[in-house]
Amino acid sequence: MMKGTHLLELDNFLLAALKEDAPYGDKTTEIVLDGSPEASAYFLAKEEMVVCGVEAALRTFELIDFKADCRVLRKDGSLVKKGTKLAAVRSGAREILLGERTALNVFQRLSGIATCTRKAVEMLKGSGTKILDTRKTTPLMRRLEKYAVRTGGATNHRMGLSDGILIKDNHIEMVGSVGEAVKRARAGGGSLWKIEVEVKNLDEFRDAVKAGADVIMLDNMEDAEIRKAVRMKPFGTKIEVSGGITPRRLGTLARIGVDFVSMGALTHSAPGADISLEIVRP
Secondary structure, eight states: OOOTHHHHHHHHHHHHHHHHHOBTBOHHHHHHSSSOOEEEEEEEESSOEEOOOHHHHHHHHHHHOTTOEEEESSOTTOEEOTTOEEEEEEEEHHHHHHHHHHHHHHHHHHHHHHHHHHHHHHHTTTSSOEEEOOSOOOTTOHHHHHHHHHHTTOBOOOSSGGGOEEEOHHHHHHHSOHHHHHHHHHHHHOTTSOEEEEESSHHHHHHHHHHTOSEEEEESOOHHHHHHHHHHOOTTOEEEEESSOOHHHHHHHHHHTOSEEEOTHHHHSOOOOOEEEEEEOO
16 A cells, blocks of 8 residues: 555554554553453444455554554455455454544545446446546545555545646736736646646636646536536646536536546545454454
8 A cells, every 4th residue: 555655654644543542541441451362353344345455454553563463355446245345354352443534534434435436437437538637635534545545446636746847826816917926837837747726717727728737637617617618628737626526517518528526525424334343252
């Protein structure tokens, strides 16, 4: 799932999450259990879902106990039915209980995003329209959540502000016009950077075309306006649609012929998948 510096980033995230959950230890387990007898546990899918984050969940236990025996039973990207065992861990009972909630939080969150994404992607199957995610992610979980989007079959937009030029409404407000914003971006970014600009009506769309934007994002525009923009766009220019996109609207947008649909709901509104951790007495 992650290697090198990205694995270090994951470890730091998981360690911070464990500290958040048990800054001074697991009081209940320390009082109730006599020592830390060896135990086994397994993650169980309690609904149909796309698996995502299994290695991150197991990594939680490896950080607590480097001798933990962790096994992946269903790889990320697998579509599984209710009742499927997803992964297993063998370690001390105290160690398993200490990592349980952190591991589940990550596993449920990422599987929920992947499942939601897969459903949206299936609705566009056979069309030329691609689904993109956004930067509307949980703080410090962006790399994980965007990985979940890819696992579900969609495409990542820019990872962050450092990774692309996307002129939005507030940029335009500050410089005065779409055309001026695109002109400045082209001059400052050079020929190797693609310029994307967000527009809210057809007049701004025309300005973006005239200024030579590579990708034009139609934000919160009606289907009739989007159709006109698609007919007006010059060869080579890509059109992205954004703004409160629901799965119900995806088929219409694909038929109109837009290139991309960006959906913040993939990350900010995906429900967590229903997964449990079942511990087994030795």
